Amino acid sequence: MSKSFNAYILESRDKPLIIMAELIRKALIVRFQDKRDKMKNYVGRICPNIQKKIEGLKELSNQCIPKWAFDNLFEVKCHGEKNIVNLVAYTCTCRKWDLTGIPCKHAISAIFFKHEVVKDYVSHWYTEDTYMRAYKYIIYPIYAG
Structure with missing residues (x-):
């Protein structure tokens, strides 16, 4: 997980802390939704x-x-x-x-x-149910007005 996560946030790592955190948050919003969508279309009990x-x-x-x-x-x-x-x-x-x-x-x-x-x-860690529970949480958008 750490290697793929580090590769995922690579472009954010050299930014100032607040900008880096915001870029990571935005990337995770997209990643979580992509993971949920991908598994919704999958038919099967095992990932x-x-x-x-x-x-x-x-x-x-x-x-x-x-x-x-x-x-x-x-x-x-x-x-x-x-x-x-x-x-x-x-x-x-x-x-x-x-x-x-x-x-x-x-x-x-x-x-x-x-x-x-x-x-x-x-x-059970490899089941569709466990996978969906891992990605069920929402990363809420932040208003920066």
């Missing part, structure tokens, strides 16, 4: 960028072989490495799922083994 990542991970999961150990516990072999996936705890020993909230290729192979839907295992 589009995350959905795109998941589609790529689904392809990679085809190279994995899940072995059902017990209930929601799997041993997944992929490229000679073994990982343990726990679908109830939303964890994998590769730690990618734990750290990002997005199922890794090992978890996705286990989810497919159970004939379940991957989006049900994605963290």
Whole structure:
């Protein structure tokens, strides 16, 4: 977030403080509205960028072989490495799922083994509802008369 935000406000950074704050405020008004408009037209529960990542991970999961150990516990072999996936705890020993909230290729192979839907295992932080709540706030215009 900080890198993209810094790039977003780059032209404002060398201005005097009050002018810089005003330019950033105006830019954020536009940015928030653009984000809201973009998501209003999107059909899906998971945000589009995350959905795109998941589609790529689904392809990679085809190279994995899940072995059902017990209930929601799997041993997944992929490229000679073994990982343990726990679908109830939303964890994998590769730690990618734990750290990002997005199922890794090992978890996705286990989810497919159970004939379940991957989006049900994605963290709520990546849902359309959470996204819209993040951008629901209004930055009010200021009268400078």
